[in-house]
Amino acid sequence: MDFKKNLIISLLFAIAGFNLFGQHLEFNTKGFFGLWNNAQTSYFYDGAAIELLYERPYKNAALRAGLEYRSIDWGNQVSINLGYVLTHISKDKWNLDGVISPGIGLALFRENPLFVYSISYMPEFIFAKNKRRNLTLGLGIRYTHSPAYKEYGNINQVLDFPLKIGVRFMGKKKS
């Protein structure tokens, strides 16, 4: 448990540090449409999520870090999702980005939260662009695994299509 507490505290500090240099704040809602888990291969609904993230430009791309709370097969989980954002197409009114995003976190169980990790890729549109806020819409693919949950249930890995709708609040550009 100490390890997990330390993990959460470390991640909070990491996010806080990143946040200090963050330029954009984004709030996302997500729905997850399951494609596969380690007991079935078929469509299933696999929960929803809310996410708060910060993003800052980095060279020709951008880096992001966010906190996500989601419902999933084994209940609820919180995770820190990092992201590397590449802009594929940039127009006046819209962008098409691709986001590669690893995440680590905890499945929320009393007294014994379980480690979870994920990796995802999501193409996303940024549109209705203005100086203060943008809308974002994305559809990607994500693999999530809670290794220790295998002791309690048959399903501890899922492959989902996450659908994301969000609002990005633009910060002031730093000189």
Next chain:
Amino acid sequence: MIIDHYVLHMKKLSLLIFILPIFYFTSCSYLPEELPTTPGLVIEENADYISLTTANTDNRKAGIVFNPGGLVDPHAYITAFEDFALIENRMVLIAKVTSNLAILNTSKASSIINDMTDVNRWVVGGHSLGGVTSCIDVFNNPDSFVGLFILAAYSIEDLRDSSIPIISITASEDALLDMEEFSNNNDNLPDPLRINAPIDIPEEGTSGMTVFYQIEGGNHAQFGSYGNQEGDGSATISSIEQQELTFNVLKKFMDCNEL
């Protein structure tokens, strides 16, 4: 400039610091005991339910579909219901619900049994919040079920005119069930028939009434297998004993009602 940036940073950080504990403390589930490996018991699972069957499952008998208690992992009820599969040869489905809160999927039980064409009669039940949800499902889908059992729960819907047999099981050391709400909401169920032992259930059936049975020495959490629950009373019997007593009274209830 630096101060402004620092203030902005602290606002953002405080948002995170507030959000995290709220979600953490309102959404942590109770972990089950590790998966049982009972010989002969076939445990299968998909995104919607856990099924318990054996090679001898008799699909002519009513199946059981069960809603777990709030924030309790559904696997925590496998041990409590495995005897219905192993001894009674019934199909048992334990619903998996969003965020482990059955109240978020009030028609889950009625929807998953629609896919089970081999069994055409179903008894629905639930523990705690799952019991409340089962009553809502019966209210909304009265033709889907032939019986209802609730463990440490009550109905917030008016089921007084329901014709299916209903049984309400409580435990004497349960400190989590709100007894005032329980008593007030008993008016939502058909006429009461209080029993002291399973043998008191009338052989001719109990349609149109609600059987009330209290397990002496049991508590709230021992209807499942997930350890102690915060705020619960101290049981004076083991969870195995409590689950055996629950099985015995439910078996008698279903036998008397030819389910």
